Amino acid sequence: MYQVQKKDGSLVDFDQNKIVTGVLKAGGTQENAQKIAADVETWLPTIAINNVVKTSDLRNKIIEELRTVNPSTAANFESYQKA
DSSP: OOEEEOTTSOEEEOOHHHHHHHHHHTTOOHHHHHHHHHHHHHHHHHHOBTTEEEHHHHHHHHHHHHHHHOHHHHHHHHHOOOO
């Protein structure tokens, strides 16, 4: 199981559903959201160190994948900043 290192250094379990939800909130389709989440999960072993990946790396990968399928959704996702 992969873990995600948040900005504050804490670790949470990787949850593909969070990617799906984020893409949907940015205006993506369910199909695109599922595909991107699956692609990101497939990509995790190439970037994770000791099964840990940083949120910034995940975010960048999601944006990269979104740009190929829906640039406007990618822009929405990219502009979203958590408070």
